[in-house]
Amino acid sequence: xxxxxxxxxxxxxxxxxxxxxxxxxxxxxxxxxxxxxxxxxxxxxxxxxxxxxxxxxxxxxxxxxxxxxxxxxxxxxxxxxxxxxxxxxxxxxxxxxxxxxxxxxxxxxxxxxxxxxxxxxxxxxxxxxxxxxxxxxxxxxxxxxxxxxxxxxxxxxxxxxxxxxxxxxxxxxxxxxxxxxxxxxxxxxxxxxxxxxxxxxxxxxxxxxxxxxxxxxxxxxxxxxxxxxxxxxxxxxxxxxxxxxxxxxxxxxxxxxxxxxxxxxxxxxxxxxxxxxxxxxxxxxxxxxxxxxxxxxxxxxxxxxxxxxxxxxxxxxxxxxxxxxxxxxxxxxxxxxxxxxxxxxxxxxxxxxxxxxxxxxxxxxxxxxxxxxxxxxxxxxxxxxxxxxxxxxxxxxxxxxxxxxxxxxxxxxxxxxxxxxxxxxxxxxxxxxxxxxxxxxxxxxxxxxxxxxxxxxxxxxxxxxxxxxxxxxxxxxxxxxxxxxxxxxxxxxxxxxxxxxxxxxxxxxxxxxxxxxxxxxxxxxxxxxxxxxxxxxxxxxxxxxxxxxxxxxxxxxxxxxxxxxxxxxxxxxxxxxxxxxxxxxxxxxxxxxxxxxxxxxxxxxxxxxxxxxxxxxxxxxxxxxxxxxxxxxxxxxxxxxxxxxxxxxxxxxxxxxxxxxxxxxxxxxxxxxxxxxxxxxxxxxxxxxxxxxxxxxx
Ligand code: HDE
Numbered sequence: 001x002x003x004x005x006x007x008x009x010x011x012x013x014x015x016x017x018x019x020x021x022x023x024x025x026x027x028x029x030x031x032x033x034x035x036x037x038x039x040x041x042x043x044x045x046x047x048x049x050x051x052x053x054x055x056x057x058x059x060x061x062x063x064x065x066x067x068x069x070x071x072x073x074x075x076x077x078x079x080x081x082x083x084x085x086x087x088x089x090x091x092x093x094x095x096x097x098x099x100x101x102x103x104x105x106x107x108x109x110x111x112x113x114x115x116x117x118x119x120x121x122x123x124x125x126x127x128x129x130x131x132x133x134x135x136x137x138x139x140x141x142x143x144x145x146x147x148x149x150x151x152x153x154x155x156x157x158x159x160x161x162x163x164x165x166x167x168x169x170x171x172x173x174x175x176x177x178x179x180x181x182x183x184x185x186x187x188x189x190x191x192x193x194x195x196x197x198x199x200x201x202x203x204x205x206x207x208x209x210x211x212x213x214x215x216x217x218x219x220x221x222x223x224x225x226x227x228x229x230x231x232x233x234x235x236x237x238x239x240x241x242x243x244x245x246x247x248x249x250x251x252x253x254x255x256x257x258x259x260x261x262x263x264x265x266x267x268x269x270x271x272x273x274x275x276x277x278x279x280x281x282x283x284x285x286x287x288x289x290x291x292x293x294x295x296x297x298x299x300x301x302x303x304x305x306x307x308x309x310x311x312x313x314x315x316x317x318x319x320x321x322x323x324x325x326x327x328x329x330x331x332x333x334x335x336x337x338x339x340x341x342x343x344x345x346x347x348x349x350x351x352x353x354x355x356x357x358x359x360x361x362x363x364x365x366x367x368x369x370x371x372x373x374x375x376x377x378x379x380x381x382x383x384x385x386x387x388x389x390x391x392x393x394x395x396x397x398x399x400x401x402x403x404x405x406x407x408x409x410x411x412x413x414x415x416x417x418x419x420x421x422x423x424x425x426x427x428x429x430x431x432x433x434x435x436x437x438x439x440x441x442x443x444x445x446x447x448x449x450x451x452x453x454x455x456x457x458x459x460x461x462x463x464x465x466x467x468x469x470x471x472x473x474x475x476x477x478x479x480x481x482x483x484x485x486x487x488x489x490x491x492x493x494x495x496x497x498x499x500x501x502x503x504x505x506x507x508x509x510x511x512x513x514x515x516x517x518x519x520x521x522x523x524x525x526x527x528x529x530x531x532x533x534x535x536x537x538x539x540x541x542x543x544x545x546x547x548x549x550x551x552x553x554x555x556x557x558x559x560x561x562x563x564x565x566x567x568x569x570x571x572x573x574x575x576x577x578x579x580x581x582x583x584x585x586x587x588x589x590x591x592x593x594x595x596x597x598x599x600x601x602x603x604x605x606x607x608x609x610x611x612x613x614x615x616x617x618x619x620x621x622x623x624x625x626x627x628x629x630x631x632x633x634x635x636x637x638x639x640x641x642x643x644x645x646x647x648x649x650x651x652x653x654x655x656x657x658x659x660x661x662x663x664x665x666x667x668x669x670x671x672x673x674x675x676x677x678x679x680x681x682x683x684x685x686x687x688x689x690x691x692x693x694x695x696x697x698x
Pocket of ligand 1: 228
């Protein structure tokens with residue numbers, strides 16, 4: 001039996017004839033498969049064997065090359081920000097910063113600069129899910145005419161720590177625990193909160209990380225920040241401090257925590273898919289680019305140190321000047337070649353942009369170049385197409401190294417040289433006028449290992465953030481801390497965090513203690529007593545994003561016998577406002593409508609729960625509804641849509657299902673009597689007013 005198996009299997013395939021030989025019509029030379037060295041391959045289905053039943057022969061270089069290449073397909077994942085999604089696009093300058101910088105990318109009005117942008121989570125591995133509670137990376141590579149500029153930012157404007165020397169500790173603490181290898185992509189565990197409690201400087205960032213900003217609805221709906229303070233230098237090298245901001249056109253929008261958790265199961269690639277599909281459909285994500293500019297004197301007048309990355313500059317103190325826009329309009333062709341191999345370096349800056357002395361940034365200036373060497377394996381990683389400077393030539397006298405792809409001509413691999421005097425290639429030279437120059441700002445003091453006293457206030461801005469939130473956001477934030485600390489198993493860790501929270505806001509500490517049902521400890525003794533600042537409404541998200549269907553998806557659940565006219569009306573109304581619709585049916589083959597027409601499904605009910613939509617509509621027939629009453633996926637569809645504060649449109653036949661799911665009438669639960677206008681109004685936003693009726697928050 002075994003004798004004929006291989007041959008039978010081969011004969012079954014149209015590619016094979018008698019004896020397992022490949023019967024493929026002769027490919028044109030440019031379409032035929034070859035080895036890596038260009039040798040055409042005659043058979044890509046069978047290894048070379050001694051006799052029909054083997055063994056395979058070592059001589060088979062086609063097999064060996066293919067397997068060996070495969071064995072080495074994976075490269076080390078990024079130590080942080082391993083999971084990412086990216087897109088190509090452009091940056092267009094709409095307001096010149098010629099008054100403060102000589103960087104052409106920021107002065108050539110109307111000029112478009114090609115960009116590649118990678119979004120990421122921080123803590124999880126490359127294969128982790130898209131929706132954990134986490135900071136999102138927002139890394140932009142501008143291919144400028146004066147070299148690449150990498151603005152490697154996050155969706156939160158401050159950071160956990162003040163000095164780069166604490167970064168390995170922070171990352172060890174937040175990643176999966178060393179002995180057990182879990183939890184993956186989650187901060188809700190002992191070691192993270194242990195670090196947080198012992199390092200009060202993390203408190204401000206913790207407020208942001210526990211806010212809804214850390215569970216974004218879409219990568220198209222996150223803000224971006226350069227975080228560290230940078231400098232701009234004008235023609236005379238006069239410096240101006242700068243903070244960079246990205247603001248999404250769709251507004252900053254988030255999921256509910258329960259929803260984020262469920263999306264992780266329903267669609268682990270939720271954000272990656274959303275970004276890809278939006279771009280593929282021509283709904284190009286867009287951001288405004290803004291700067292906060294300040295002189296040394298203005299910086300000195302602020303009540304905190306702009307070199308401290310745990311502090312932000314409220315917009316109300318230094319307004320954001322919008323100077324351009326970023327549009328992502330092309331998906332990568334190949335995930336590995338582009339998204340995985342892209343290497344961002346905060347040291348990539350064109351002339352006219354410079355760093356500050358922020359001790360966190362100073363460490364970053366070393367780290368990124370270094371990490372690329374172990375990740376991409378060679379000093380020549382800048383020659384990988386996605387990393388190459390495209391806006392201008394790059395040339396110097398650096399030579400050789402692994403994976404060198406350039407073929408240099410001539411003898412000039414040193415400088416100075418006088419070879420050009422003999423008519424030979426002399427090579428490039430430094431350009432004192434047009435080249436990159438560093439700020440001339442004077443430094444002070446001797447060598448010290450200390451933290452500046454100007455960094456000592458760890459609570460004022462944490463308080464500012466918390467008190468600037470709307471009531472809803474404060475409740476979410478407090479509940480998120482309760483959730484995380486409830487996953488902590490060490491009592492003393494919980495208590496220490498609670499004691500620190502007492503310095504942020506007594507009410508917050510009280511709510512968290514009540515949520516944990518433990519006694520509220522005395523506040524810890526802060527290094528500097530926190531002060532009350534004027535609240536900053538700009539730090540909120542609820543009430544700030546536009547009520548719109550743009551960028552939102554509506555799931556329409558249908559059954560056999562459903563009214564096609566209602567489906568059409570909803571689709572038209574949603575799409576007219578820039579939203580997208582997807583038909584969900586019990587079976588992927590779709591349904592037969594009341595009219596007898598077939599309607600194709602975009603998704604099967606069990607695989608398309610309501611968590612992946614922003615609003616839902618149930619267009620059911622009576623028998624269809626009766627069947628769904630015994631289908632937990634259908635009950636969950638309605639129940640979760642309600643619990644996640646989504647608009648629900650329904651035909652009267654769907655009422656029994658809504659009743660079973662515990663959906664009760666409110667402004668967001670709309671019967672589709674004729675026109676879907678009321679549903680559309682409700683679907684433009686979340687039904688925040690419903691929240692107290694569906695969950696108790698801290
Ligand atoms: Fe990073 N960070 N980081 N980081 N970071 C990396 O570089 C590091 C920090 C950020 O999509 C690594 O290429 C140190 C702040 C993003 O490829 C590594 C410190 C901010 C990305 C590294 C920080 C960021 C990274 C890992 C403290 C916001 C993903 C892989 C001193 C401004 C880029 C890599 C991408 C990636 C080091 C802190 C943003 C290890 C030492 C603050 C968006 O070099």
